[in-house]
Amino acid sequence: MPRSSPLSYMDEQSEAAECFENILRNVSTPGASQLFQGQLTHKSRCSTCGTETSTDDPFWSLPLELVGSDRDYKVVDGVADFFRESHVSGPNQLFCDRCDAKSDATMKFEIKHQPEVLMLMLKRFKFDYGYMNYVKMNHSVRIPYKLQIPPSGAQSQTYELYAFVEHVGELKCGRYTVTIRSQDDEKWYHFNDSEVRLLSFQPFQLDITERSRDAYLLFYRKVAAAETSSTSEAFKEDTRDKNKQRDHDAKTTGNKAVEGAAAGSQDKMDRRETEKKRRVNDRGDRGGGNSLAKQGDEKIMTEWKSECQPSSEGRPDIP
Incomplete structure (x- = not known):
């Protein structure tokens, strides 16, 4: 079916993340949710009366905003921003039941249940009001091999990268490829349609981070405490x-x-x-x-x- 509106193009290019989440939601066995689904606690505090509220919500992926200058975007910084306390005001005020009105507030996310496999979605597509169209953000992203979720605290969990999806091309003409680290020989393989090849230069050999202008979805697996200890x-x-x-x-x-x-x-x-x-x-x-x-x-x-x-x-x- 032809797509004509900018929003349609946006839906087309976000298909990888949405399709994957839809598949996971509709899998009949509980195995998918046990592996991929986590739970966040959303906490807010009214700046007027100090009332605190919290709600628990399941999640399949954590979205990271590619904001800032044209310099390298660091996934580590994006994760820190996601879990950092923020202040909302003006049109973003929250409704307070005690005040019976909207008011300024502070809010933050805390992770209540950490999934075995963590998916991070880099939000590369945004609406440009100058062009009145969706555009792709070609920021260079620094991807760490290991990641702490949340970045600090007693509940911090170590994850290591095992796969990442890239969107190659522009918004209206592009395709998806994926690079996966095999559990058999621990080498990285690149999947591009029907072509599968061993990467001649293996990632993370010279540094603990890699740079990519096309990375879109990042898959991290939980590292057991014993495994982290044995590595150390x-x-x-x-x-x-x-x-x-x-x-x-x-x-x-x-x-x-x-x-x-x-x-x-x-x-x-x-x-x-x-x-x-x-x-x-x-x-x-x-x-x-x-x-x-x-x-x-x-x-x-x-x-x-x-x-x-x-x-x-x-x-x-x-x-």
């Missing part, structure tokens, strides 16, 4: 092993240097002694008789004793 212990153990190896190498290098110096000194002394004996023999051979050999030997011994006389420090001067 493995990192600490690896660091300890590296430090031990470094100390061992330094000690070995130092010992080799000392042994080399001692061996060099001993070798020098052996060569001097050999040279003196050779000189003695040479003199004896040239004299042709025992008397000359004896005289040469006595002369050499006299030279040796002269050279090895104790110094003022009480030790032989050995050149």
